Amino acid sequence: MLSKAKIKLIQSLEQKKKRREEHLFVAEGPKVVGDLMPIFTCRLIVATTTWLKKHSQIKAIETIEVTHEELCKASFLKTPQEVLAIFKLPHPTLPANIAEKELCLALDDIQDPGNLGTIIRIADWFGIKHLICSIGTVDAFNPKTVQASMGAVARVNVYYTNLQEYLANLRTENAQVPIYGTFLEGNNIYKEPLSTNGIIVMGNEGNGISLLTQQFITHRLFIPNYPEGSLTSESLNVAIATAITCSEFRRR
Amino acid sequence: MLSKAKIKLIQSLEQKKKRREEHLFVAEGPKVVGDLMPIFTCRLIVATTTWLKKHSQIKAIETIEVTHEELCKASFLKTPQEVLAIFKLPHPTLPANIAEKELCLALDDIQDPGNLGTIIRIADWFGIKHLICSIGTVDAFNPKTVQASMGAVARVNVYYTNLQEYLANLRTENAQVPIYGTFLEGNNIYKEPLSTNGIIVMGNEGNGISLLTQQFITHRLFIPNYPEGSLTSESLNVAIATAITCSEFRRR
Numbered sequence: 437m438l439s440k441a442k443i444k445l446i447q448s449l450e451q452k453k454k455r456r457e458e459h460l461f462v463a464e465g466p467k468v469v470g471d472l473m474p475i476f477t478c479r480l481i482v483a484t485t486t487w488l489k490k491h492s493q494i495k496a497i498e499t500i501e502v503t504h505e506e507l508c509k510a511s512f513l514k515t516p517q518e519v520l521a522i523f524k525l526p527h528p529t530l531p532a533n534i535a536e537k538e539l540c541l542a543l544d545d546i547q548d549p550g551n552l553g554t555i556i557r558i559a560d561w562f563g564i565k566h567l568i569c570s571i572g573t574v575d576a577f578n579p580k581t582v583q584a585s586m587g588a589v590a591r592v593n594v595y596y597t598n599l600q601e602y603l604a605n606l607r608t609e610n611a612q613v614p615i616y617g618t619f620l621e622g623n624n625i626y627k628e629p630l631s632t633n634g635i636i637v638m639g640n641e642g643n644g645i646s647l648l649t650q651q652f653i654t655h656r657l658f659i660p661n662y663p664e665g666s667l668t669s670e671s672l673n674v675a676i677a678t679a680i681t682c683s684e685f686r687r688r
Numbered sequence: 689m690l691s692k693a694k695i696k697l698i699q700s701l702e703q704k705k706k707r708r709e710e711h712l713f714v715a716e717g718p719k720v721v722g723d724l725m726p727i728f729t730c731r732l733i734v735a736t737t738t739w740l741k742k743h744s745q746i747k748a749i750e751t752i753e754v755t756h757e758e759l760c761k762a763s764f765l766k767t768p769q770e771v772l773a774i775f776k777l778p779h780p781t782l783p784a785n786i787a788e789k790e791l792c793l794a795l796d797d798i799q800d801p802g803n804l805g806t807i808i809r810i811a812d813w814f815g816i817k818h819l820i821c822s823i824g825t826v827d828a829f830n831p832k833t834v835q836a837s838m839g840a841v842a843r844v845n846v847y848y849t850n851l852q853e854y855l856a857n858l859r860t861e862n863a864q865v866p867i868y869g870t871f872l873e874g875n876n877i878y879k880e881p882l883s884t885n886g887i888i889v890m891g892n893e894g895n896g897i898s899l900l901t902q903q904f905i906t907h908r909l910f911i912p913n914y915p916e917g918s919l920t921s922e923s924l925n926v927a928i929a930t931a932i933t934c935s936e937f938r939r940r
Contacts, residue, residue, distance in 0.1 A: 558928060560921045563914035588921045626939045662815035662938040669812045669840045672931070676810060679928045680935045686914040687878045 438482060438506045446482070446510045446520065452575045459525045461577035463587075465517040471587025476523040482510055483519040496521070512579045525577060528593040534566055535606060535613050535635050539685060544599055544649045545572035545640040546674060552576060553584020554675040555638070560588035562682040567592055568635070570599035570649075599637075603652035606635070615654045617645050618677050620670075622656035630685050638678050657681065690734060690758045698734075698762045698772065704827045711777045713829035715839075717769040723839025728775040734762055735771040748773070764831045777829060780845040786818055787858060787865050787887050791937060796851055796901045797824040797892040798926060804828060805836020806927040807890070812840035814934040819844055820887070822851035822901075851889075855904035858887070867906045869897050870929050872922075874908035882937050890930050909933065 448454040449462045460479060463472050466487065472478075478496040481488075488501055507516045534540060541564050546552050552574050559567055567576075574581065576594040585592075606613055614634035618625075637653060639645035645653070659680050661668045672680070700706040701714045712731060715724050718739065724730075730748040733740075740753055759768045786792060793816050798804050804826050811819055819828075826833065828846040837844075858865055866886035870877075889905060891897035897905070911932050913920045924932070 554925055554928065557921050557925065561913045561924055563918060563920065586921060591920065659935070661813045666815060668815065668843065669809050669838060672813055673806055673809065675928065676806065676931045679924070679931050683911070683932045683935065 438500055438502050438510060442480070442482070442500070443510050446522065449522070450512065450579055452578070455525060455575070455577055460522050461525055461582065462512065462520065462522055462579050463582050464511060464513055464520045464579070465583070466519055468583060468585075468587045469519050469521045471590045472521070472523055475590040476526060478521055478523055480522040481519065482507060482521070487518040513583070526593075528595060530566070530568065530593075530595045530597065533610070536610055536633060538566065538633055539564055539631070540566040540568060540635050541678070541682075542568040542570075542599060542603075542635050542637045543573045544570050544637055544645050545643075546638070547574055547641055549574050549578040549580035550584045551641065551673070551675045552578075553581040553586075553589075555678050556581070556585040556592050556594065557588040558675065558679050558682055559592045560585075562686045564682065565591075565593060567594045568599065568602060569594060569596050571596055600648050600652065603635070603637075603649065607652055615652055616657055616681075617650065617653035617655070618657050618659065618681055619644065620658065622658035624660050625657045625681065625684050626660070628655070628657060630688055632685075636678075636681055636685070638674055638681075641674055690752055690754050690762060694732070694734070694752070695762050698774065701774070702764065702831055704830065707777060707827070707829055712774050713777055713834065714764065714772065714774055714831050715834050716763060716765055716772045716831070717835070718771055720835060720837075720839045721771050721773045724773070724775055724842045727842040728778060730773055730775055732774040733771065734759060734773070739770040765835070778845075780847060782818070782820065782845075782847045782849065785862070788862055788885060790818065790885055791816055791883070792818040792820060792887050793930070793934075794820040794822075794851060794855075794887050794889045795825045796822050796889055796897050797895075798890070799826055799893055801826050801830040801832035802836045803893065803925070803927045804830075805833040805838075805841075807930050808833070808837040808844050808846065809840040810927065810931045810934055811844045812837075814938045816934065817843075817845060819846045820851065820854060821846060821848050823848055852900050852904065855887070855889075855901065859904055867904055868909055868933075869902065869905035869907070870909050870911065870933055871896065872910065874910035876912050877909045877933065877936050878912070880907065880909060882940055884937075888930075888933055888937070890926055890933075893926055 455461050463469050481496040481499045482502055541559050582589055614631045617637040707713050715721050733748040733751045734754055793811050866883045869889040
């Protein structure tokens with residue numbers, strides 16, 4: 437039996453402010469909850485009898501058995517799926533000098549929760565473990581982002597920081613670390629030498645990489661349309677551009 | 689002044705059945721309407737004074753000047769943008785033997801209108817003019833698809849046909865035409881020879897390419913994760929996989 441207070445708590449976690457206050461976030465569905473369970477501390481499971489029977493060994497501080505109708509009242513999904521869980525928000529610390537050793541992604545004010553979730557899933561696929569987000573980027577623990585990541589948020593560390601300050605420090609400390617950015621004008625990504633370490637910066641949906649961030653980019657990349665220079669769409673969606681860029685870096 | 693009957697007509701065009709009965713579809717916003725205007729016959733424009741002043745030479749059978757509040761009543765968008773238009777549905781005919789000459793995309797039961805719109809935008813970017821959809825694929829003139837395509841639906845021809853029958857005929861008529869498909873197991877796309885003609889088949893969000901369609905695939909491709917074989921996300925979103933696949937075909 438799901439109390440009104442619990443439904444209220446779950447629903448309140450749609451708001452970033454509440455997630456920060458409570459240090460909690462929501463995930464839904466067998467796939468996503470299953471991926472997150474071994475990584476994050478689970479505070480509450482709300483699940484149907486069927487799901488609970490299949491997962492009798494699961495560890496959560498509290499478990500509530502519900503009917504599908506009750507689950508619908510708490511869920512953020514159009515078609516709720518067997519289980520909803522509340523986890524403790526992680527607070528990962530960005531490892532020092534990480535961009536000297538590995539390829540990382542940075543996001544400059546991505547606004548759409550679905551785009552962020554898709555980008556986290558892409559990072560995971562291409563073995564990128566660290567995603568550095570500007571303060572203005574949408575929260576990775578937004579329920580829509582968690583769902584769009586399809587559980588990849590369990591395997592990719594997402595950090596929020598003053599991106600310009602971070603890039604400025606990086607340039608000062610080690611000017612050799614490449615900082616890539618994708619633009620509508622730049623060097624053809626298919627022909628450029630690409631490193632196995634450094635940072636790839638992706639920009640905001642409407643405005644691309646901000647002028648303040650652009651000053652730290654050392655390599656301007658461009659995904660050519662086909663035939664090059666023809667009258668096609670003006671741009672690609674940011675998640676699509678991220679996928680093509682990561683694919684090019686990892687192909688080599 | 690926007691009549692109740694007009695609002696009802698616009699809203700009814702969210703349904704595929706109504707679009708087919710009326711042979712009409714809706715597009716919104718200066719960018720999308722602007723892209724569609726030179727290509728499709730415009731039946732009705734509903735726009736703010738500001739937009740109409742900027743586009744005094746625009747041709748439509750009927751034009752209605754509205755306030756932002758009136759536009760909100762008709763719009764499908766969370767934040768309506770200056771203009772909404774009704775266009776005549778196109779009925780393009782799939783050119784014979786097109787896959788012998790050009791690279792085409794085929795979709796096997798794509799369900800999500802946003803994914804389809806994003807795929808149309810990707811096809812446009814990579815100069816793919818023909819998108820052959822199975823009957824079970826979501827309608828390209830769904831308002832969500834039109835918006836997600838960002839106007840690319842004006843530049844890419846979308847056809848609906850019995851996909852298996854189409855591919856079977858293609859194999860019979862010209863067995864030389866390559867039919868590519870992406871799978872979770874197949875040949876590494878980065879290392880495979882890729883043709884400049886033929887068909888790339890992309891599968892349904894949950895189930896991939898159906899067994900019935902699979903029998904016509906001549907080249908099974910796979911986008912490797914990184915490091916190859918590591919424990920990452922199980923798959924990529926279909927629009928993301930389409931983008932990486934098209935990028936690989938066009939890069940060569």
